[in-house]
Every structure is written in structure tokens, then in C-alpha cells.
Amino acid sequence: MDYLVQASYFAAAVLFIYGLKKMSSPSHARKGIVWAGVGMVIATLATYFHPSIHGFEKMILITIAMGLGGYLAWSSGKKVAMTDMPQMVALYNGLGGGAAALIAAVELIRQENMSQIVQILAVIGALIGTMAFSGSLVAYAKLQGIMRKTLRFPGQQLVNGITFLVTVILGLMIAFGGSDYSMFVLFVFFLLSLLFGAMMAVPIGGADMPVVISLFNALTGLAVGFEGYVLANPAMMIAGIVVGSAGTLLTQLMAKAMNRPISNVLFSNFGEASGEAQEVTGSMKEIEASDAAVMMAFAEKVIIVPGYGMAVAQAQHKIWELVKQLQERGVTVKFAIHPVAGRMPGHMNVLLAEAGVPYDIIYDLDEINEEFPTTDVTLVIGANDVVNPAARTDPNSPIHGMPILNADKSKNVIVIKRGKGKGFSGIENHLFFADNTRMLYGDAQQVANDLVSDIKEI
Amino acid sequence: MEGFVALYIFMLAAFTGYEVISKVPVILHTPLMSGSNFVHGIVLVGAMVALGHADTKLEMIIGFFAVLLAAGNAAGGYVVTERMLEMFKSSGDKKGDK
Numbered sequence: 001m002d003y004l005v006q007a008s009y010f011a012a013a014v015l016f017i018y019g020l021k022k023m024s025s026p027s028h029a030r031k032g033i034v035w036a037g038v039g040m041v042i043a044t045l046a047t048y049f050h051p052s053i054h055g056f057e058k059m060i061l062i063t064i065a066m067g068l069g070g071y072l073a074w075s076s077g078k079k080v081a082m083t084d085m086p087q088m089v090a091l092y093n094g095l096g097g098g099a100a101a102l103i104a105a106v107e108l109i110r111q112e113n114m115s116q117i118v119q120i121l122a123v124i125g126a127l128i129g130t131m132a133f134s135g136s137l138v139a140y141a142k143l144q145g146i147m148r149k150t151l152r153f154p155g156q157q158l159v160n161g162i163t164f165l166v167t168v169i170l171g172l173m174i175a176f177g178g179s180d181y182s183m184f185v186l187f188v189f190f191l192l193s194l195l196f197g198a199m200m201a202v203p204i205g206g207a208d209m210p211v212v213i214s215l216f217n218a219l220t221g222l223a224v225g226f227e228g229y230v231l232a233n234p235a236m237m238i239a240g241i242v243v244g245s246a247g248t249l250l251t252q253l254m255a256k257a258m259n260r261p262i263s264n265v266l267f268s269n270f271g272e273a274s275g276e277a278q279e280v281t282g283s284m285k286e287i288e289a290s291d292a293a294v295m296m297a298f299a300e301k302v303i304i305v306p307g308y309g310m311a312v313a314q315a316q317h318k319i320w321e322l323v324k325q326l327q328e329r330g331v332t333v334k335f336a337i338h339p340v341a342g343r344m345p346g347h348m349n350v351l352l353a354e355a356g357v358p359y360d361i362i363y364d365l366d367e368i369n370e371e372f373p374t375t376d377v378t379l380v381i382g383a384n385d386v387v388n389p390a391a392r393t394d395p396n397s398p399i400h401g402m403p404i405l406n407a408d409k410s411k412n413v414i415v416i417k418r419g420k421g422k423g424f425s426g427i428e429n430h431l432f433f434a435d436n437t438r439m440l441y442g443d444a445q446q447v448a449n450d451l452v453s454d455i456k457e458i
Numbered sequence: 459m460e461g462f463v464a465l466y467i468f469m470l471a472a473f474t475g476y477e478v479i480s481k482v483p484v485i486l487h488t489p490l491m492s493g494s495n496f497v498h499g500i501v502l503v504g505a506m507v508a509l510g511h512a513d514t515k516l517e518m519i520i521g522f523f524a525v526l527l528a529a530g531n532a533a534g535g536y537v538v539t540e541r542m543l544e545m546f547k548s549s550g551d552k553k554g555d556k
Contacts, residue, residue: 033496
């Protein structure tokens, strides 16, 4: 029987890696997750025959817990809107971290004789699993709008640092305490880990959240890998560490795309630029929807730059309709996606895919930036900082150095914007004042609607 | 398990994860984060073992919640990832076009 369990774990590990590999291209990405799912089912079923599971009652208990947790998560996952995806990923990730921490809790409470390495890894896994749990829940609460305030106070870093230090000292007491460490110390250790994870996430602003979620994802992976070693379970070790390293890479990629070193995201506030930002010259020039429609209808090439504002207004379906109208008139239309458009890298692609936009007319920053000078009209919808040329030209701007879409280099720019104010980050956008830019005010969905009907009339 | 064998497993798994992910295009980053989130749902088998060999009442309660949370991670991660990936279509692939 043990042979069967081990074989199934091997199969699961192979399927996980194969599945992740398959996800590297959109055309067969869905097969990838299905294969990974098959691996999960095989491993789960085989575990019922694991020699450590004693007795029939335990199997019943396991099934009840699994059914309950699985059902709740499955049904909430089915319902959630695509715009809310980032917080759901955070939530599910938190559950995984919590599970890894609780496994560690069971093993540490047993106080059996463990080898020194096992005991150390159990404690490390407990620490990062618990942190990932509470941190992810805070991230979820923030993105979901349950917790709106960004709590910051003087000396916060110091308080966090001390909390972490005390947690580590308690962890060392447990890790090297043989099999007679005090249960009280263990309890305080878990409590402080929980507190530290939450305190780490609380001061981080909404825009930086994706980086943090990705980081917690990587941490949960590590925790799972370490607890896998404690339980001598190679499937958990491999899957956990694969996710740990993949998540670390993903976190770096995201931070790089936002031009925010990870240490900056975690330990400082957004927009602490020194010096005065450059004065903006020129004025914002308005345009009517009907004129904008004519401009696009008679253009050869149009690039659309969508931002999260488009998704908030639920305008993506209308925009896709607009694109189809333009395509019928022979206009080449492309979408340009900034890595941080939406709430996490790739989120905008998901939202466009939901509206039915095929992925082969959607381009990355690197792929499309050279095309702006040969573009007749660039349509910016609900995007702001990612097209702000100040990132290239103004060394005092808080976003200086961030890679941007060079929308300002196209022949004409039309910006759909709800009002005249500054955006999400409060930084003045030089693009809006440029000579070749026209502002089209209004709700993105309404404006898109007007554009579609105006083009039909031409 | 032998300490060094485990170290080899950790090392190879780390490189595998890094290599597999480094080739993924930006457009798939969100589904991928969600997909890797699903993969660490394998913590479920560990939670099952933890509950399976729990002796005292306290251990059983903790183990029960471990399985509950882990199942939530696995099931939720799968549904969300699958829903996202299902929507990616190319223009040659017209059958799902609305």
C-alpha cells in the first residue's frame, strides 16, 4: 500500500511540473491546469491509504473537512467576478499558508523525537506559513474594501522589527528545545507570527498589493515544502519548492515592472520623491465623441491602452465592439498592455479575454513600444501613470524610471477620462497636456457606447 | 529521509520552478500566480496525514482545520485558475466568440 501512495505522489509531482510548463502558452494553458488538477486528485485519493492514517473514523473526519472546505471554496470561486480575482488568489493562498502552519502545529504539539533538521524546518515552516496566512488575509481584506485604511505610525518599522526578532528567538527556543519545550512558548510563537504577518501587510498601499500577494504565494510554497520534509512527503516538498522559487521570480518580475524594488514595497511608502516635480505646460484640450469616432474610423492603425479604470466602468465589452467596428472598416487595431495594468500583472489580459478579445491582438510593452510613432490614433482608457511621459523626462517625478507605454509618440492621442482630476497616484500626467492629445470626458462605458454608434453612422 | 537527498530535491525543484516560470509570457502572469497557488494546495495531503495520526483532541481539532483550509486552497485555486484560462482565445478560434 505504501508503494501505491509513493507512486501516486511521484505521478502528482510530474503532473504539477508538466501542468505549470503547459501554462507557458495561452493556447494550451487550460490543459495545463487540468493536468495539475488530475495530479491533485490522484495524490489526494491515494493518501487515504497512507499508513499514518489510522482508523475509519479518521477517514470520515478527513472527508467531512475536505468536503466542507472544498465546497465553500469551489462555490465562492465559481461566483467571483473577474475584476475581483486578485483578492481571491490572496484568500486561497492564505488558506494554504494556514494549512501548512496547522500541520506544523500538530507535529510540534506531539513533541515526538524529531531529528534536529526536521525540528528546525518544522519551526521555519510554521513561521512563514502563519505569516502568509495572516498577511494574505489582510491583503484580501484591503483589496475587497473591507479594510480601507492604510495604517502607518512613526516607528512602525521598529515595532515590526522587534516583533520579528522576538518571534525568531521563540522559534529558536522551540527548534533547539529537544522534546520538552514549553507549550506556552509554542503558543506565543504562533500568536506573534500571526501578528507579524498582518503587521507586514497593513501599511502597504493598494497599488503595491499584487507584489505582496505574489510574495506571500512564494512564502506559502516554501512553508509547504518544509512541512513536506517534516512529514517525509516528496510531493509536498517538490510542489512547495517549485512554487516557492516560481513565486519569487514572479514577485521580482512584478516589482521590476512597477519600478519598485521589493524592499521599497515592503518598507517604505509610495511617492516619496525628493524635490519639486516639473511644471506642466500647456492645457488640456477637449474633444467630442463624434470627432473622436471620425479620427479612428479613418485611421490606418489604432492602439488601445486600457487601464483599470476601464474595468471598473465595465467598458471592456463595449470596447471590443468598437474594435470590431474598426476592423470591419479595415483599421488595424492592437491592444497595448502595461505590465501593471489592472491590479496585478496579466490581470488586464484576463479582463479583455473575458470580453472576448483574442489574445493575439494584445501586446506587451516591449512588443509594442516601437510601434507608437507609426500609429495614427492611440486611445487611452482609464489608464494614467503607465502612459505618463514624466517617467522618462522628469527625474523628480515619483514614477521616474518606471517603464511606460510611449503613447505620447503616436500622431494623435485620445484619452477617455472620467474627470479632470489627477489619478489614483495623485501625479500630474504630462501626456494630458500635450499638443497631440485630446481629452474625451465621461464614463468609459458610456463613451465607448457613443463611439460605437457614431462609427456606425459614418 | 536522508538530509542530503532532501537538499538535492529542494535544489532541483527550485531550479525547475525558476525555469518553468521564466518562459511564461506576461499575459499569463495572473493565471499563473493562481495556478502556482493551486499547486501548493498539495498541502492537503500533508493535512490529511496530520489529522490521520493525531492522537489527542487538540491535535484532532487542529488537524481538522488544516484539512479544511488546505481543501479550500486546492479547490478554490483550481476553479479560479480554470475560469481564467478558459477565456483565453485567439482570433483563429471563433467558436467561443460572443
